[in-house]
Amino acid sequence: MSTTPTGVIGEFTDVNVIMQVAEKLRDAGFRKWDIYTPYPVHGLDKAMGIKRSILTYISFAGLCGGLTTALGLQFWTGAVDYKLNIGGKGFFDWQFSMPIDFELSILGTALFTVFGMFHLVRIPTWYNRYQDDASFQKATDDTFVVTIDADDDRFSATETPALLAGLGAQNVHLVHTSVE
Amino acid sequence: MTVVQEHERLQATALGEEPIREELVLGNPSMRDVTARIASIVESKITTKYLATLAITGAMAAWGLFALYYTITTGIGVWGLNNPIGWGWDITNFVFWIGIGHAGTLISAILFLFRQKWRTAINRSAEAMTIFAVVCALTMVLSHTGRPWLFYWLLPYPNQMNMWVNFRSPLMWDVFAVNTYFTVSALFWFVGLIPDLATLRNYVKSEVAKKVYGVLSLGWTGSTRAWHHYEIAYMILAGISTPLVLSVHSVVSFDFTVGVLPGWHTTIFPPYFVAGAIFSGFAMVLTLLVITREVLDLKQFITLKHFENMNKIMLATGMMVGYAYILEFFIAWYSGSDWERWIFVNRAFGDYAWAYWTMFTCNVVSPQVFWFKKARRNIPLMFVISIFVNIGMWFERFTIIATTLHHDFLPASWGYYSPTWVEISIFIGTFGIFLSLFLLFAKFVPVIAIAEIKSIMPGAQPSHHHHDGHGSH
Numbered sequence A: 001m002s003t004t005p006t007g008v009i010g011e012f013t014d015v016n017v018i019m020q021v022a023e024k025l026r027d028a029g030f031r032k033w034d035i036y037t038p039y040p041v042h043g044l045d046k047a048m049g050i051k052r053s054i055l056t057y058i059s060f061a062g063l064c065g066g067l068t069t070a071l072g073l074q075f076w077t078g079a080v081d082y083k084l085n086i087g088g089k090g091f092f093d094w095q096f097s098m099p100i101d102f103e104l105s106i107l108g109t110a111l112f113t114v115f116g117m118f119h120l121v122r123i124p125t126w127y128n129r130y131q132d133d134a135s136f137q138k139a140t141d142d143t144f145v146v147t148i149d150a151d152d153d154r155f156s157a158t159e160t161p162a163l164l165a166g167l168g169a170q171n172v173h174l175v176h177t178s179v180e
Numbered sequence B: 001m002t003v004v005q006e007h008e009r010l011q012a013t014a015l016g017e018e019p020i021r022e023e024l025v026l027g028n029p030s031m032r033d034v035t036a037r038i039a040s041i042v043e044s045k046i047t048t049k050y051l052a053t054l055a056i057t058g059a060m061a062a063w064g065l066f067a068l069y070y071t072i073t074t075g076i077g078v079w080g081l082n083n084p085i086g087w088g089w090d091i092t093n094f095v096f097w098i099g100i101g102h103a104g105t106l107i108s109a110i111l112f113l114f115r116q117k118w119r120t121a122i123n124r125s126a127e128a129m130t131i132f133a134v135v136c137a138l139t140m141v142l143s144h145t146g147r148p149w150l151f152y153w154l155l156p157y158p159n160q161m162n163m164w165v166n167f168r169s170p171l172m173w174d175v176f177a178v179n180t181y182f183t184v185s186a187l188f189w190f191v192g193l194i195p196d197l198a199t200l201r202n203y204v205k206s207e208v209a210k211k212v213y214g215v216l217s218l219g220w221t222g223s224t225r226a227w228h229h230y231e232i233a234y235m236i237l238a239g240i241s242t243p244l245v246l247s248v249h250s251v252v253s254f255d256f257t258v259g260v261l262p263g264w265h266t267t268i269f270p271p272y273f274v275a276g277a278i279f280s281g282f283a284m285v286l287t288l289l290v291i292t293r294e295v296l297d298l299k300q301f302i303t304l305k306h307f308e309n310m311n312k313i314m315l316a317t318g319m320m321v322g323y324a325y326i327l328e329f330f331i332a333w334y335s336g337s338d339w340e341r342w343i344f345v346n347r348a349f350g351d352y353a354w355a356y357w358t359m360f361t362c363n364v365v366s367p368q369v370f371w372f373k374k375a376r377r378n379i380p381l382m383f384v385i386s387i388f389v390n391i392g393m394w395f396e397r398f399t400i401i402a403t404t405l406h407h408d409f410l411p412a413s414w415g416y417y418s419p420t421w422v423e424i425s426i427f428i429g430t431f432g433i434f435l436s437l438f439l440l441f442a443k444f445v446p447v448i449a450i451a452e453i454k455s456i457m458p459g460a461q462p463s464h465h466h467h468d469g470h471g472s473h
Helices: A015-027 A055-081 A094-121 A134-140 A159-166 B003-013 B031-043 B048-074 B089-100 B102-113 B119-143 B148-154 B170-203 B207-216 B224-257 B269-295 B304-335 B338-349 B353-371 B379-406 B421-444 B450-455
Strands: A007-012 A033-036 A144-149 A170-175
Touching (some): A033 B224, A055 A094, A159 A170, B089 B102, B089 B119, B089 B224, B089 B421, B119 B148, B119 B304, B170 B224, B224 B269, B269 B304, B304 B338, B304 B353, B353 B379
């Protein structure tokens, strides 16, 4: 095992405490840190100073893409490429195009939202430097887990664990990962 | 609305704001209890009883697939369809299954937007039912095309004839609506599952299970930076699924209304079909949840309060379809069209009167007991009523299809339609597919949304909202 730690972990159980911890660590100027929670805690992202997600713009792009595809497809196939007279109906009318416009807009939004979210969240990624740590795994059960990475400029192998313990963290320990 | 306010609104809405009322999670469990309880279902040994049930539903599915194989290799002449009745059990079953699929999205999307906290215990299983029901619906609609191996003819693709599909046809709209619905429902379901799969990955003991859940959870860690995007994604999916669920059955009803046949060509169809779909969907969810709750012992999470709320929705939507049944008669009379009037009299008193009154009794009369609180909280009674509604809603679609087709404009061509053993077998088969998939789901996938239940438990959310950017309003 290497002697240089890759990060430090601390556990919290009280949701009100974790909110304050988030604000303090944010104000302390850490950049490569995170809080892992078993469920979304309202306001915690703001307390951590996370910027607003750009996902809504990605979703909107999906909507525009879906709608344009639907309109373009129906217009080009029906009114440009092969004009087929069916019962004297128009080759293209916005009225009859509505159902498919609607469905493809929804489909485009859904696909962009989900895969956009995957991209922003960086999944799938089947590796995490803390993954084998027992404390870290509690984050999907009932514990709020704070991690601060060793590559953060303000990280110190002695002071950062002390800082976490001072904030009330339980089971504070350095994590050594051989693969990185 | 500023960006910050908008963001706060999204956050407040996502996954509920205040703790749920006492009644929705019984026994005051800790978060670890919740994880352990749901994970124990996945970890428990596969029992003989489970295998026996799966064998029965699997046999039903196999029998249906055999009948399907026979149909495909021989032709749909083996069905009871004739001239003038070109649609029979095939389309009845298609509409029936698509309708059942509506409750899942209603529960997961519409109740989410309305912040109905009770949805958290039942949304996962209802969404699963949606997907399985749409699979059954696709089976029906593909087989009714006669040559399902040419299904890609329904898609707009460049081909040697330089021909395109006809976008002016409601059948084409249906292709897009149903496929979009299937895709979006599946995505919505999977996105909801990711955190719970990660919970299982970290919880289960078996190495194989750890690997499988590990791969499926895509490496989810529960990072706040991830939840931040995740919640917005979930919110958007709920927002777009709401109009989607309303559109799908509307488009299905266009298959009928855009035609000019008496009994089909009415403007009431889209809302009437949507109400009926939600009605039948809730009935099916109730039927299966009553059993699931008993077998998996989920009484702690799926309570009488949940059932009572579902029964209220069934009462409301049952009244809506009842209103539509009666209004259709008024409009038929008011239209002044002899054909229209005649077809409705024929619907209630003609050759298919037995089907009509079965429908009416099951759908309109039977849910009336839910006016009484005692009935809404009586599990054996609601189980029976939910089955009545399932039957009634099947007959609704059958009545609409058969009564309009069997007596068309030319009396010389009037006919009567009865299904053959092949159609009956395929219908049984779709139940087999549906139930088998549900059984597999109930055993291997977290049947309750673990992360969502935790997020609304008492004490799960910060009791004060003091942090930067909040003070201004």
